[in-house]
Structure formats: C-alpha cells, structure tokens
Amino acid sequence: MSDTSTIQGTAAGAQEAQFGDYFALLKPRVMSLVVFTALAGLFVAPVAVHPLLAAASILFIAIGAGASGALNMWWDADIDAVMKRTARRPVPAGRISGEAARDVGLGLSILSVMMLGLSANPMAAALLAFTIFFYAVIYTMWLKRATPQNIVIGGAAGAFPPMIGWVVATGHVSLEAALMFALIFIWTPPHFWALALFMKDDYSKAGVPMLTVTHGRRVTRRQVLVYTLLLAALALGIAFSAIGGPVFLATALVLNARFVLGALRLWRRDEVQAGADGYRAEKRFFRQSLYYLFLHFLALMAEAGLDRAGVTLVEGW
Known part of the structure; x- marks a missing residue:
C-alpha cells in the first residue's frame, strides 16, 4: 500500500461520506455473487437447515464478503485511483478515508466470523475467516502486485462461498x-x-x-x-x-x-x-x-x- 492513505484521509474530510458510500465500500456486486453461490451450496447440501438459521448464516457470509471488499479498497486505493474502472470508488474519490475503510473491514470481519460460528458451526466460521484472510492478505496484499498468476491463485477467495454454505448445513467439507x-x-x-x-x-x-x-x-x-x-x-x-x-x-x-x-x-x-x-x-x-x-x-x-x-x-x- 502506498502513502496515499493520509492524503485520502484529508480529502475525505472535505466531503462527508453518505450511507451509499459505505455500502459501496462493501462491493455489493461481488457480495451478491457471494450470497448467491453460498446459498446454492447451502441449498444443495443433503442436510436440511432451518430457514432462520439459513438466513442468518447467509447474512453473516455476506457481511464477511463485504468486509473483504472494504479491506481490498483500503489497501488498493493507490491502484484504484489510476484505473478508470475504479477511480470513483469511495476511498480513491476521497469520500471515505483509507483508515475508515480499514476499520470497517476489520470490524465486519470479526463480527461476521463470530456470528457465523455462533449461529452455524465453528467449521463454517473458520472457513469464512480463512476466506477473508485469503482475499485481503494473500490476494490483495501479495499476489495482485507480485505475479501474473494473481487471478489464477487468488480466484480461490471467490470460490469458497458455496463450500461455506455446504459446511453450514453439514459441518464438514466433501x-x-x-x-x-x-x-x-x-x-x-x-x-x-x-x-x-x-x-x-x-x-x-x-x-x-x-x-x-x-x-x-x-x-x-x-x-x-x-x-x-x-x-x-x-x-x-x-x-x-x-x-x-x-x-x-x-x-x-x-x-x-x-x-x-x-x-x-x-x-x-x-x-x-x-x-x-x-x-x-x-x-x-x-x-x-x-x-x-x-x-x-x-x-x-x-x-x-x-x-x-x-x-x-x-x-x-
């Protein structure tokens, strides 16, 4: 990560963030794909899950996905600022500071993992924690800037949600x-x-x-x-x-x-x-x-x- 976070924090102070900016921080389009594939994994599993437990589990998986997105936007603010596709994201555009994005990501990560562990099972929570770590640290902080195989290896982060859904229902990987x-x-x-x-x-x-x-x-x-x-x-x-x-x-x-x-x-x-x-x-x-x-x-x-x-x-x- 570059030293642009201080600049971003100053710029963000000149423009008050709106609710939509914090929602955009969670990468809702990516989150929707995570929710759908996690729901598919849960539904396809051979063990029936109570609808309330299923809804809660999907919610916490979605929050975990949003946490990953916020951490990604915090670390990649310098990259996002020079790319036409991402320049209007909340952090590079100066609507949210880099520190705020980091804190949102860390807070939601802890919340989502703890709540999934309480509502579903420890295995599902551990898999969600590893998914957030893989996307935020292994892919965003390391692979993305280090190798042209970034997408190949980093693709694992987006592939875990149906497995998490399955584990919510069954308690194990198959x-x-x-x-x-x-x-x-x-x-x-x-x-x-x-x-x-x-x-x-x-x-x-x-x-x-x-x-x-x-x-x-x-x-x-x-x-x-x-x-x-x-x-x-x-x-x-x-x-x-x-x-x-x-x-x-x-x-x-x-x-x-x-x-x-x-x-x-x-x-x-x-x-x-x-x-x-x-x-x-x-x-x-x-x-x-x-x-x-x-x-x-x-x-x-x-x-x-x-x-x-x-x-x-x-x-x-």
Missing part, C-alpha cells in the same frame, strides 16, 4: 463442496482476463502484473481458451456427480458450447481486429461469463429441489 469450489476457481481466470482484454491499459498504468501486461494479449487469449476448455470438462463432469443430474447436464451442454465458441472467437482475434470493433467480443464474453456461473449454480439448485420433491426426469438418475 467432494461435492470441492466440485462447486472448483467450478468457480476455474471460471475466474477467463472471466477476469476477458475484462483485462478490453480494459486496455488500466492495469499497466496501475502497475498490476495482469497477464495482459506481462505476457501480452495474444497469450492471454490463448490462456482464456485453455481455461475455458478445462472449465467445460469440469462442468460436464459435475453433471454425473451426486449433485448433478439431467437438468444440470442440459444446462452445462448449452452453456459450455457457447462459452467455448466465445473463447475460440477471442483466440482467433488479433489486436487490430479487437481494437477496430471496440473489443465488443471481449465485452460480450465477459458478460456471458456472469450468466454462465449464475445458471450453473441455478441448475444445481434445481437438481436439489427436484430430488427433494422426489421427481425423476431420467430413469436411473
């Missing part, structure tokens, strides 16, 4: 929880590298060693294709696991066919083509990646719902 973790873990690199492709020079200006900066966009496009093929194989494999089924298989076939085709289109492009059409294919692939994850987890929830209702769509499944 193969099924690991498969949901892996789905997000392998999805993360093509998702973020697509963003890096059309954000052009933002990461370079910020000094972040994203793959597009260190190895070039051609290599990045090839890596997007490689990870997309791995992701397709994993998704189709999940269809034949204990949490899969015909609904998930049909969903995975359609979504992965489209995703692989999109990755192939990116791989075949060069920067002249991409720049000429305003990186529309890259932006389309990035948006498609959001629907990709949402629909896969929705299909897992549908399979669990059908199973509980005793509905069999295909004999033997």
Whole structure:
C-alpha cells in the first residue's frame, strides 16, 4: 500500500461520506455473487437447515464478503485511483478515508466470523475467516502486485462461498463442496482476463502484473481458451456427480458450447481486429461469463429441489 492513505484521509474530510458510500465500500456486486453461490451450496447440501438459521448464516457470509471488499479498497486505493474502472470508488474519490475503510473491514470481519460460528458451526466460521484472510492478505496484499498468476491463485477467495454454505448445513467439507469450489476457481481466470482484454491499459498504468501486461494479449487469449476448455470438462463432469443430474447436464451442454465458441472467437482475434470493433467480443464474453456461473449454480439448485420433491426426469438418475 502506498502513502496515499493520509492524503485520502484529508480529502475525505472535505466531503462527508453518505450511507451509499459505505455500502459501496462493501462491493455489493461481488457480495451478491457471494450470497448467491453460498446459498446454492447451502441449498444443495443433503442436510436440511432451518430457514432462520439459513438466513442468518447467509447474512453473516455476506457481511464477511463485504468486509473483504472494504479491506481490498483500503489497501488498493493507490491502484484504484489510476484505473478508470475504479477511480470513483469511495476511498480513491476521497469520500471515505483509507483508515475508515480499514476499520470497517476489520470490524465486519470479526463480527461476521463470530456470528457465523455462533449461529452455524465453528467449521463454517473458520472457513469464512480463512476466506477473508485469503482475499485481503494473500490476494490483495501479495499476489495482485507480485505475479501474473494473481487471478489464477487468488480466484480461490471467490470460490469458497458455496463450500461455506455446504459446511453450514453439514459441518464438514466433501467432494461435492470441492466440485462447486472448483467450478468457480476455474471460471475466474477467463472471466477476469476477458475484462483485462478490453480494459486496455488500466492495469499497466496501475502497475498490476495482469497477464495482459506481462505476457501480452495474444497469450492471454490463448490462456482464456485453455481455461475455458478445462472449465467445460469440469462442468460436464459435475453433471454425473451426486449433485448433478439431467437438468444440470442440459444446462452445462448449452452453456459450455457457447462459452467455448466465445473463447475460440477471442483466440482467433488479433489486436487490430479487437481494437477496430471496440473489443465488443471481449465485452460480450465477459458478460456471458456472469450468466454462465449464475445458471450453473441455478441448475444445481434445481437438481436439489427436484430430488427433494422426489421427481425423476431420467430413469436411473
């Protein structure tokens, strides 16, 4: 972290923070994905959870995700200030001081872990604590500025929520929880590298060693294709696991066919083509990646719902 926190604190004093600024500090869009995938992990688990316990657990997981976001914004304020995509965030824009963002993040981290431990079980709380630590320290403070593998390794932080949801219900980690973790873990690199492709020079200006900066966009496009093929194989494999089924298989076939085709289109492009059409294919692939994850987890929830209702769509499944 740079010495800009003092400057940010002074700037923030000139502009009173609003409730919306503190809410933005928690990265609500990221939080919504965390909430959904954690809910999916909890719902797919084979152990029924009382609705009040489920609601409380999801709330505390969401607060933990928000805490991670606040700590990330505190540490990355210097980077965010020079990137067009992040310059209007509360800390670099001077609406909240760096110290305030840090204190909010630490306070919410302690609160979320303690309350999840009390409402669910110690294993779920420990996993949430590790997730916050991994995102705030391992990824934000170390990997992000140290290696082009930042997104590959750091993607684990975003992959833990369905596992936490599963542990809330069952009290332990299983193969099924690991498969949901892996789905997000392998999805993360093509998702973020697509963003890096059309954000052009933002990461370079910020000094972040994203793959597009260190190895070039051609290599990045090839890596997007490689990870997309791995992701397709994993998704189709999940269809034949204990949490899969015909609904998930049909969903995975359609979504992965489209995703692989999109990755192939990116791989075949060069920067002249991409720049000429305003990186529309890259932006389309990035948006498609959001629907990709949402629909896969929705299909897992549908399979669990059908199973509980005793509905069999295909004999033997």
